[in-house]
Amino acid sequence: MIERIGRRAAAAVRAAGRFGHFLGDLARAVPDVATWGRPTIVQMRRIGVDSLPVALFISAFTGIVLALQASYTFTGTVPLYIVGTVVGKTMMLELGPVLTGLALSGRVGASLAAELGTMKVTEQVDALETLAYDPHAYLVLPRVFAGTVMVPLVVALGIGTGILTGWLTSLGLLDLSTAEFVKGLKLLYRFKDTWFGLAKSASFGLIITLVGCRLGLGTRGGAEGVGRSTTRAVVYSAMLILVLDAFWAVVLL
Protein backbone atom coordinates (compact mmCIF):
# COMPACT_ATOMS: atom_id res chain seq x y z
CA MET A 1 0.00 0.00 0.00
CA ILE A 2 2.69 2.48 1.09
CA GLU A 3 4.81 1.38 -1.85
CA ARG A 4 1.92 2.03 -4.23
CA ILE A 5 1.34 5.50 -2.81
CA GLY A 6 5.05 6.21 -3.09
CA ARG A 7 5.11 5.05 -6.71
CA ARG A 8 2.12 7.22 -7.57
CA ALA A 9 3.64 10.23 -5.80
CA ALA A 10 6.91 9.74 -7.68
CA ALA A 11 5.00 9.44 -10.97
CA ALA A 12 3.09 12.64 -10.20
CA VAL A 13 6.32 14.51 -9.45
CA ARG A 14 7.85 13.20 -12.69
CA ALA A 15 4.76 14.27 -14.65
CA ALA A 16 4.92 17.75 -13.08
CA GLY A 17 8.60 17.94 -13.97
CA ARG A 18 7.89 16.95 -17.57
CA PHE A 19 5.13 19.56 -17.80
CA GLY A 20 7.50 22.21 -16.41
CA HIS A 21 10.08 21.19 -18.99
CA PHE A 22 7.41 21.42 -21.69
CA LEU A 23 6.52 24.97 -20.59
CA GLY A 24 10.22 25.87 -20.67
CA ASP A 25 10.49 24.55 -24.23
CA LEU A 26 7.45 26.63 -25.20
CA ALA A 27 8.89 29.79 -23.67
CA ARG A 28 12.13 29.21 -25.56
CA ALA A 29 10.21 28.85 -28.84
CA VAL A 30 8.31 32.15 -28.52
CA PRO A 31 10.94 34.34 -30.28
CA ASP A 32 10.76 32.04 -33.35
CA VAL A 33 7.86 34.04 -34.82
CA ALA A 34 8.74 33.07 -38.40
CA THR A 35 7.89 29.46 -37.54
CA TRP A 36 4.71 29.85 -35.51
CA GLY A 37 3.22 32.98 -37.10
CA ARG A 38 1.55 31.60 -40.20
CA PRO A 39 0.34 28.28 -38.69
CA THR A 40 -1.34 30.27 -35.93
CA ILE A 41 -3.78 31.74 -38.47
CA VAL A 42 -4.71 28.25 -39.66
CA GLN A 43 -5.22 27.07 -36.10
CA MET A 44 -7.39 30.08 -35.26
CA ARG A 45 -9.81 28.92 -37.91
CA ARG A 46 -9.66 25.26 -36.83
CA ILE A 47 -9.96 25.93 -33.10
CA GLY A 48 -12.17 29.00 -33.22
CA VAL A 49 -14.32 29.19 -36.33
CA ASP A 50 -14.83 25.44 -36.64
CA SER A 51 -15.95 25.26 -32.98
CA LEU A 52 -18.68 27.84 -33.44
CA PRO A 53 -21.53 25.45 -34.37
CA VAL A 54 -21.19 23.30 -31.25
CA ALA A 55 -20.62 26.31 -28.98
CA LEU A 56 -23.61 28.23 -30.35
CA PHE A 57 -25.83 25.15 -30.21
CA ILE A 58 -25.05 24.64 -26.52
CA SER A 59 -25.47 28.30 -25.70
CA ALA A 60 -28.76 28.60 -27.57
CA PHE A 61 -30.41 25.83 -25.58
CA THR A 62 -28.83 26.99 -22.32
CA GLY A 63 -30.43 30.41 -22.85
CA ILE A 64 -33.86 28.83 -23.39
CA VAL A 65 -33.60 26.60 -20.33
CA LEU A 66 -32.30 29.42 -18.14
CA ALA A 67 -35.25 31.67 -19.03
CA LEU A 68 -37.80 28.92 -18.41
CA GLN A 69 -36.25 27.75 -15.13
CA ALA A 70 -35.92 31.31 -13.83
CA SER A 71 -39.55 31.99 -14.67
CA TYR A 72 -40.61 28.75 -12.97
CA THR A 73 -38.63 29.71 -9.85
CA PHE A 74 -39.73 33.36 -9.68
CA THR A 75 -43.43 33.17 -10.57
CA GLY A 76 -45.48 34.65 -7.75
CA THR A 77 -42.47 35.67 -5.69
CA VAL A 78 -40.09 37.85 -7.69
CA PRO A 79 -40.85 40.29 -10.56
CA LEU A 80 -40.58 38.37 -13.79
CA TYR A 81 -38.20 40.86 -15.44
CA ILE A 82 -35.52 39.34 -13.16
CA VAL A 83 -35.48 36.55 -15.74
CA GLY A 84 -33.38 38.93 -17.87
CA THR A 85 -30.98 39.43 -14.97
CA VAL A 86 -30.58 35.69 -14.42
CA VAL A 87 -30.09 34.91 -18.10
CA GLY A 88 -27.52 37.69 -18.58
CA LYS A 89 -25.56 37.19 -15.37
CA THR A 90 -25.49 33.42 -15.58
CA MET A 91 -24.52 33.29 -19.25
CA MET A 92 -21.75 35.88 -18.80
CA LEU A 93 -20.30 34.75 -15.52
CA GLU A 94 -20.67 31.01 -15.56
CA LEU A 95 -22.57 28.94 -18.06
CA GLY A 96 -21.28 30.63 -21.22
CA PRO A 97 -17.59 30.15 -20.39
CA VAL A 98 -17.84 26.84 -18.53
CA LEU A 99 -20.21 24.94 -20.79
CA THR A 100 -18.36 26.12 -23.88
CA GLY A 101 -15.05 25.30 -22.22
CA LEU A 102 -16.20 21.78 -21.38
CA ALA A 103 -17.53 21.26 -24.89
CA LEU A 104 -14.26 22.47 -26.39
CA SER A 105 -12.22 20.29 -24.06
CA GLY A 106 -13.90 17.42 -25.91
CA ARG A 107 -13.79 18.85 -29.39
CA VAL A 108 -10.47 20.71 -29.38
CA GLY A 109 -8.56 18.92 -26.61
CA ALA A 110 -9.28 15.47 -28.01
CA SER A 111 -8.53 16.57 -31.55
CA LEU A 112 -5.15 18.08 -30.58
CA ALA A 113 -4.10 15.06 -28.54
CA ALA A 114 -5.11 12.67 -31.33
CA GLU A 115 -3.46 14.73 -34.07
CA LEU A 116 -0.17 15.32 -32.28
CA GLY A 117 -0.21 11.81 -30.80
CA THR A 118 -0.53 10.30 -34.27
CA MET A 119 2.26 12.55 -35.51
CA LYS A 120 4.39 11.40 -32.61
CA VAL A 121 3.90 7.65 -33.07
CA THR A 122 4.36 7.88 -36.85
CA GLU A 123 7.65 9.77 -36.34
CA GLN A 124 6.36 12.95 -37.99
CA VAL A 125 7.47 14.92 -34.95
CA ASP A 126 10.96 13.39 -35.22
CA ALA A 127 10.92 14.23 -38.93
CA LEU A 128 10.20 17.87 -38.11
CA GLU A 129 13.19 17.94 -35.79
CA THR A 130 15.48 16.46 -38.41
CA LEU A 131 14.31 19.20 -40.81
CA ALA A 132 15.59 21.70 -38.21
CA TYR A 133 12.12 22.73 -36.99
CA ASP A 134 11.36 23.05 -33.31
CA PRO A 135 8.10 21.09 -32.83
CA HIS A 136 7.17 23.40 -29.97
CA ALA A 137 7.36 26.39 -32.30
CA TYR A 138 5.79 24.69 -35.30
CA LEU A 139 3.10 22.56 -33.66
CA VAL A 140 2.39 23.70 -30.12
CA LEU A 141 2.64 27.49 -30.00
CA PRO A 142 0.22 28.08 -32.91
CA ARG A 143 -2.39 25.90 -31.20
CA VAL A 144 -1.87 27.44 -27.77
CA PHE A 145 -2.00 31.02 -29.06
CA ALA A 146 -5.03 30.22 -31.22
CA GLY A 147 -6.84 28.58 -28.32
CA THR A 148 -6.11 31.43 -25.93
CA VAL A 149 -7.33 34.05 -28.41
CA MET A 150 -10.22 32.24 -30.07
CA VAL A 151 -11.96 30.53 -27.14
CA PRO A 152 -12.96 33.90 -25.57
CA LEU A 153 -14.33 35.01 -28.95
CA VAL A 154 -16.33 31.80 -29.31
CA VAL A 155 -17.58 32.22 -25.75
CA ALA A 156 -18.54 35.84 -26.42
CA LEU A 157 -20.66 34.77 -29.37
CA GLY A 158 -22.07 31.95 -27.26
CA ILE A 159 -23.06 34.37 -24.51
CA GLY A 160 -24.73 36.60 -27.08
CA THR A 161 -26.60 33.62 -28.50
CA GLY A 162 -27.72 32.46 -25.04
CA ILE A 163 -29.03 35.90 -24.16
CA LEU A 164 -30.76 36.11 -27.54
CA THR A 165 -32.54 32.77 -27.11
CA GLY A 166 -33.37 33.68 -23.50
CA TRP A 167 -34.98 36.89 -24.74
CA LEU A 168 -36.89 35.09 -27.52
CA THR A 169 -38.11 32.52 -25.01
CA SER A 170 -39.24 35.29 -22.66
CA LEU A 171 -41.12 36.97 -25.49
CA GLY A 172 -42.71 33.83 -26.83
CA LEU A 173 -43.37 31.70 -23.80
CA LEU A 174 -43.28 33.92 -20.72
CA ASP A 175 -45.34 36.94 -21.72
CA LEU A 176 -42.38 39.16 -20.94
CA SER A 177 -41.88 42.26 -23.10
CA THR A 178 -38.56 43.24 -24.65
CA ALA A 179 -38.45 46.32 -22.41
CA GLU A 180 -38.91 44.18 -19.30
CA PHE A 181 -36.28 41.67 -20.38
CA VAL A 182 -33.78 44.47 -21.14
CA LYS A 183 -34.61 46.13 -17.82
CA GLY A 184 -33.72 42.89 -16.05
CA LEU A 185 -30.61 42.45 -18.20
CA LYS A 186 -29.32 45.92 -17.22
CA LEU A 187 -30.19 45.50 -13.57
CA LEU A 188 -27.11 44.55 -11.53
CA TYR A 189 -24.97 44.48 -14.70
CA ARG A 190 -21.38 45.49 -14.21
CA PHE A 191 -18.66 45.67 -16.85
CA LYS A 192 -16.72 43.20 -14.74
CA ASP A 193 -19.33 40.56 -15.68
CA THR A 194 -18.12 40.79 -19.25
CA TRP A 195 -14.36 40.81 -18.81
CA PHE A 196 -14.47 38.23 -16.03
CA GLY A 197 -16.20 35.69 -18.27
CA LEU A 198 -13.94 36.39 -21.21
CA ALA A 199 -10.72 36.35 -19.18
CA LYS A 200 -11.82 33.06 -17.66
CA SER A 201 -12.48 31.73 -21.15
CA ALA A 202 -8.98 32.70 -22.27
CA SER A 203 -7.57 30.65 -19.40
CA PHE A 204 -9.77 27.72 -20.47
CA GLY A 205 -8.50 28.01 -24.05
CA LEU A 206 -4.94 28.06 -22.76
CA ILE A 207 -5.39 25.00 -20.58
CA ILE A 208 -7.30 22.97 -23.20
CA THR A 209 -4.60 23.49 -25.82
CA LEU A 210 -1.67 23.07 -23.41
CA VAL A 211 -3.02 19.80 -22.06
CA GLY A 212 -4.00 18.49 -25.52
CA CYS A 213 -0.60 19.32 -27.01
CA ARG A 214 1.41 18.02 -24.06
CA LEU A 215 -0.41 14.72 -23.93
CA GLY A 216 -0.25 14.40 -27.72
CA LEU A 217 3.50 14.94 -27.84
CA GLY A 218 3.98 12.56 -24.91
CA THR A 219 2.16 9.72 -26.67
CA ARG A 220 3.78 6.32 -26.73
CA GLY A 221 2.69 2.95 -28.00
CA GLY A 222 0.87 3.26 -31.32
CA ALA A 223 -2.89 3.48 -31.77
CA GLU A 224 -3.59 2.41 -28.20
CA GLY A 225 -1.34 5.18 -26.92
CA VAL A 226 -3.11 7.73 -29.11
CA GLY A 227 -6.46 6.61 -27.68
CA ARG A 228 -5.12 6.88 -24.14
CA SER A 229 -3.74 10.39 -24.73
CA THR A 230 -7.01 11.51 -26.29
CA THR A 231 -9.10 10.29 -23.37
CA ARG A 232 -6.73 11.83 -20.86
CA ALA A 233 -6.74 15.15 -22.69
CA VAL A 234 -10.53 15.39 -22.39
CA VAL A 235 -10.64 14.28 -18.76
CA TYR A 236 -7.72 16.39 -17.55
CA SER A 237 -8.76 19.55 -19.36
CA ALA A 238 -12.37 19.21 -18.17
CA MET A 239 -11.17 18.79 -14.59
CA LEU A 240 -8.75 21.69 -14.88
CA ILE A 241 -11.50 23.91 -16.31
CA LEU A 242 -13.62 23.30 -13.22
CA VAL A 243 -10.64 23.91 -10.93
CA LEU A 244 -9.78 27.12 -12.79
CA ASP A 245 -13.42 28.19 -12.64
CA ALA A 246 -13.36 27.95 -8.85
CA PHE A 247 -9.93 29.59 -8.71
CA TRP A 248 -11.05 32.68 -10.68
CA ALA A 249 -14.22 32.93 -8.59
CA VAL A 250 -12.13 33.01 -5.41
CA VAL A 251 -9.51 35.38 -6.78
CA LEU A 252 -11.55 37.84 -8.85
CA LEU A 253 -15.09 37.97 -7.49
Add this chain to the structure above:
Amino acid sequence: MIQFRDLRKAFDERTVLDGFTLDVVDGETMVIIGFSGAGKSVALKHVVGLLHPDAGDVIVDGRPVSTLDRAALTTLRRDIGYVFQFAALFDSLTVADNVALGLRRRGLADEEVDRRVAEALALVDLTGTDAQFPAELSGGMRKRVGIARAIALKPRYILYDEPTTGLDPVTSAVMDRLMVRTREHLGVTGLVVTHDMRSAYTVGDRIAMLYEGRVRQVGTVAEIQATGDPVVRQFIEGRPE
Protein backbone atom coordinates in the same frame (compact mmCIF):
# COMPACT_ATOMS: atom_id res chain seq x y z
CA MET B 1 32.83 11.44 -40.26
CA ILE B 2 30.38 9.87 -37.86
CA GLN B 3 31.87 8.20 -34.80
CA PHE B 4 29.84 6.15 -32.32
CA ARG B 5 31.85 6.10 -29.12
CA ASP B 6 30.98 3.55 -26.42
CA LEU B 7 27.29 4.43 -26.83
CA ARG B 8 24.99 3.13 -24.09
CA LYS B 9 21.23 3.40 -23.96
CA ALA B 10 18.60 1.64 -21.89
CA PHE B 11 14.80 2.00 -21.83
CA ASP B 12 13.54 1.29 -18.32
CA GLU B 13 15.24 -1.98 -17.40
CA ARG B 14 16.09 -3.02 -20.94
CA THR B 15 19.59 -2.28 -22.20
CA VAL B 16 19.58 -1.67 -25.94
CA LEU B 17 23.02 -0.27 -26.65
CA ASP B 18 25.88 -1.42 -24.48
CA GLY B 19 29.14 0.09 -25.65
CA PHE B 20 28.33 0.53 -29.34
CA THR B 21 31.45 1.83 -31.12
CA LEU B 22 31.71 2.35 -34.88
CA ASP B 23 33.30 4.77 -37.36
CA VAL B 24 31.57 5.84 -40.58
CA VAL B 25 34.13 7.47 -42.84
CA ASP B 26 33.32 10.19 -45.36
CA GLY B 27 32.10 9.00 -48.72
CA GLU B 28 31.23 5.45 -47.74
CA THR B 29 27.89 3.78 -47.20
CA MET B 30 27.93 1.87 -43.94
CA VAL B 31 25.16 -0.65 -43.33
CA ILE B 32 24.24 -1.65 -39.81
CA ILE B 33 22.54 -5.05 -39.69
CA GLY B 34 21.08 -6.88 -36.74
CA PHE B 35 18.08 -8.76 -35.41
CA SER B 36 14.78 -6.97 -34.90
CA GLY B 37 14.91 -4.98 -31.66
CA ALA B 38 18.72 -5.05 -31.59
CA GLY B 39 18.89 -1.25 -31.34
CA LYS B 40 19.80 -0.30 -34.90
CA SER B 41 17.23 2.50 -35.17
CA VAL B 42 18.07 3.63 -31.64
CA ALA B 43 21.70 4.06 -32.69
CA LEU B 44 20.61 6.02 -35.76
CA LYS B 45 18.46 8.42 -33.73
CA HIS B 46 21.44 9.33 -31.57
CA VAL B 47 23.23 10.72 -34.64
CA VAL B 48 20.69 13.55 -34.99
CA GLY B 49 20.04 13.99 -31.28
CA LEU B 50 16.53 12.51 -31.31
CA LEU B 51 17.66 10.35 -28.41
CA HIS B 52 20.07 11.24 -25.64
CA PRO B 53 22.62 8.57 -24.64
CA ASP B 54 22.93 7.28 -21.10
CA ALA B 55 26.69 7.20 -21.64
CA GLY B 56 29.11 7.58 -24.53
CA ASP B 57 28.34 9.78 -27.50
CA VAL B 58 28.08 10.14 -31.25
CA ILE B 59 30.60 12.54 -32.75
CA VAL B 60 29.75 14.08 -36.11
CA ASP B 61 32.58 16.00 -37.75
CA GLY B 62 34.15 16.50 -34.34
CA ARG B 63 30.90 17.64 -32.68
CA PRO B 64 29.73 15.49 -29.74
CA VAL B 65 25.99 15.41 -30.41
CA SER B 66 24.79 14.98 -26.82
CA THR B 67 26.58 18.14 -25.67
CA LEU B 68 25.18 20.44 -28.38
CA ASP B 69 22.68 23.12 -27.45
CA ARG B 70 19.50 23.60 -29.50
CA ALA B 71 21.07 26.05 -31.97
CA ALA B 72 24.14 23.88 -32.55
CA LEU B 73 21.93 20.81 -32.95
CA THR B 74 19.85 22.63 -35.55
CA THR B 75 23.04 23.50 -37.44
CA LEU B 76 24.18 19.89 -37.26
CA ARG B 77 20.83 18.61 -38.53
CA ARG B 78 21.19 20.75 -41.63
CA ASP B 79 24.07 18.48 -42.66
CA ILE B 80 22.05 15.30 -42.22
CA GLY B 81 19.11 13.88 -44.14
CA TYR B 82 17.02 11.28 -42.38
CA VAL B 83 14.83 8.77 -44.18
CA PHE B 84 12.34 7.26 -41.74
CA GLN B 85 11.17 3.65 -41.68
CA PHE B 86 7.60 4.53 -42.62
CA ALA B 87 8.57 7.74 -44.42
CA ALA B 88 7.02 10.01 -41.74
CA LEU B 89 5.47 12.28 -44.34
CA PHE B 90 3.14 15.02 -43.16
CA ASP B 91 -0.38 13.87 -44.01
CA SER B 92 -1.80 17.36 -44.39
CA LEU B 93 0.84 18.49 -46.90
CA THR B 94 1.18 17.60 -50.58
CA VAL B 95 4.21 15.72 -51.83
CA ALA B 96 5.77 18.97 -53.03
CA ASP B 97 5.16 20.70 -49.71
CA ASN B 98 6.61 17.74 -47.82
CA VAL B 99 9.80 17.96 -49.86
CA ALA B 100 9.85 21.77 -49.64
CA LEU B 101 9.38 22.01 -45.87
CA GLY B 102 13.05 21.69 -44.95
CA LEU B 103 14.07 23.99 -47.80
CA ARG B 104 11.70 26.74 -46.66
CA ARG B 105 13.16 26.47 -43.17
CA ARG B 106 16.49 27.44 -44.69
CA GLY B 107 15.03 30.61 -46.08
CA LEU B 108 15.51 29.75 -49.77
CA ALA B 109 13.65 31.80 -52.37
CA ASP B 110 10.45 30.26 -53.72
CA GLU B 111 11.96 29.72 -57.19
CA GLU B 112 14.94 27.89 -55.69
CA VAL B 113 12.64 25.78 -53.51
CA ASP B 114 10.53 24.82 -56.55
CA ARG B 115 13.62 23.98 -58.57
CA ARG B 116 15.09 21.75 -55.85
CA VAL B 117 11.77 20.02 -55.19
CA ALA B 118 11.45 19.18 -58.88
CA GLU B 119 15.05 17.99 -59.00
CA ALA B 120 14.67 15.78 -55.93
CA LEU B 121 11.40 14.25 -57.16
CA ALA B 122 12.99 13.58 -60.56
CA LEU B 123 15.89 11.79 -58.88
CA VAL B 124 13.47 9.38 -57.18
CA ASP B 125 11.35 8.99 -60.35
CA LEU B 126 8.32 10.76 -58.89
CA THR B 127 7.99 13.68 -61.27
CA GLY B 128 4.33 14.68 -61.57
CA THR B 129 3.27 13.65 -58.08
CA ASP B 130 3.74 17.17 -56.64
CA ALA B 131 0.09 17.83 -55.91
CA GLN B 132 -0.74 14.41 -54.46
CA PHE B 133 -1.14 13.77 -50.75
CA PRO B 134 0.76 10.98 -48.94
CA ALA B 135 -2.47 8.99 -48.43
CA GLU B 136 -2.78 8.71 -52.22
CA LEU B 137 0.65 7.05 -52.60
CA SER B 138 1.78 3.44 -52.27
CA GLY B 139 4.22 2.43 -49.51
CA GLY B 140 7.14 2.40 -51.94
CA MET B 141 6.26 5.83 -53.31
CA ARG B 142 5.98 7.24 -49.81
CA LYS B 143 9.46 5.98 -49.02
CA ARG B 144 10.78 7.54 -52.20
CA VAL B 145 9.22 10.86 -51.23
CA GLY B 146 11.01 10.44 -47.90
CA ILE B 147 14.29 10.08 -49.79
CA ALA B 148 13.44 13.10 -51.96
CA ARG B 149 12.77 15.16 -48.82
CA ALA B 150 16.18 14.19 -47.48
CA ILE B 151 18.20 14.74 -50.64
CA ALA B 152 16.51 18.04 -51.51
CA LEU B 153 18.45 19.50 -48.59
CA LYS B 154 21.74 18.44 -50.20
CA PRO B 155 23.03 16.99 -46.94
CA ARG B 156 26.52 15.64 -46.28
CA TYR B 157 25.08 12.53 -44.65
CA ILE B 158 21.94 10.52 -45.25
CA LEU B 159 20.60 8.11 -42.64
CA TYR B 160 18.21 5.42 -43.86
CA ASP B 161 16.09 3.61 -41.27
CA GLU B 162 14.94 0.25 -42.68
CA PRO B 163 14.44 1.63 -46.20
CA THR B 164 13.15 -1.65 -47.69
CA THR B 165 11.04 -2.96 -44.82
CA GLY B 166 7.51 -3.81 -45.89
CA LEU B 167 8.23 -3.54 -49.61
CA ASP B 168 7.96 -6.24 -52.23
CA PRO B 169 11.25 -7.51 -53.74
CA VAL B 170 10.99 -5.42 -56.88
CA THR B 171 10.21 -2.20 -55.02
CA SER B 172 13.03 -3.04 -52.59
CA ALA B 173 15.40 -3.32 -55.52
CA VAL B 174 14.17 0.07 -56.76
CA MET B 175 14.92 1.55 -53.34
CA ASP B 176 18.40 0.01 -53.38
CA ARG B 177 19.06 1.48 -56.80
CA LEU B 178 17.89 4.87 -55.56
CA MET B 179 20.24 4.77 -52.60
CA VAL B 180 23.17 3.89 -54.88
CA ARG B 181 22.13 6.60 -57.34
CA THR B 182 21.86 9.15 -54.54
CA ARG B 183 25.40 8.45 -53.43
CA GLU B 184 26.72 8.62 -56.99
CA HIS B 185 24.90 11.88 -57.78
CA LEU B 186 25.43 13.70 -54.52
CA GLY B 187 28.53 12.03 -53.07
CA VAL B 188 26.90 11.77 -49.66
CA THR B 189 28.01 9.56 -46.83
CA GLY B 190 25.32 6.98 -46.05
CA LEU B 191 24.36 5.11 -42.94
CA VAL B 192 21.76 2.43 -43.57
CA VAL B 193 19.98 0.37 -40.95
CA THR B 194 18.42 -2.82 -42.29
CA HIS B 195 17.93 -6.52 -41.80
CA ASP B 196 17.49 -7.08 -45.52
CA MET B 197 20.78 -8.74 -46.53
CA ARG B 198 20.21 -8.37 -50.25
CA SER B 199 19.85 -4.64 -49.75
CA ALA B 200 22.89 -4.55 -47.47
CA TYR B 201 25.07 -6.26 -50.09
CA THR B 202 23.80 -3.94 -52.84
CA VAL B 203 24.18 -0.55 -51.17
CA GLY B 204 26.89 -1.10 -48.56
CA ASP B 205 30.62 -0.46 -48.79
CA ARG B 206 31.00 -1.88 -45.31
CA ILE B 207 28.63 -3.76 -43.05
CA ALA B 208 28.55 -3.79 -39.24
CA MET B 209 26.52 -6.29 -37.27
CA LEU B 210 24.96 -4.98 -34.07
CA TYR B 211 24.46 -7.74 -31.55
CA GLU B 212 23.70 -7.51 -27.83
CA GLY B 213 24.22 -3.76 -27.83
CA ARG B 214 27.61 -3.64 -29.51
CA VAL B 215 29.33 -4.29 -32.82
CA ARG B 216 29.83 -8.01 -33.32
CA GLN B 217 31.74 -7.67 -36.59
CA VAL B 218 32.48 -4.93 -39.09
CA GLY B 219 33.97 -5.41 -42.53
CA THR B 220 33.55 -5.08 -46.26
CA VAL B 221 30.74 -6.90 -48.00
CA ALA B 222 33.18 -9.63 -49.04
CA GLU B 223 34.51 -9.97 -45.50
CA ILE B 224 31.03 -10.30 -44.06
CA GLN B 225 30.02 -12.83 -46.69
CA ALA B 226 33.08 -14.91 -45.82
CA THR B 227 32.74 -14.55 -42.05
CA GLY B 228 33.41 -17.45 -39.73
CA ASP B 229 31.53 -15.83 -36.83
CA PRO B 230 28.60 -18.16 -36.06
CA VAL B 231 26.21 -15.35 -35.01
CA VAL B 232 26.91 -13.28 -38.11
CA ARG B 233 26.70 -16.37 -40.33
CA GLN B 234 23.37 -17.34 -38.83
CA PHE B 235 22.00 -13.84 -39.46
CA ILE B 236 23.23 -13.38 -43.04
CA GLU B 237 22.06 -16.86 -44.01
CA GLY B 238 18.75 -16.40 -42.22
CA ARG B 239 18.99 -19.69 -40.36
CA PRO B 240 16.57 -20.10 -37.44
CA GLU B 241 19.14 -22.00 -35.32
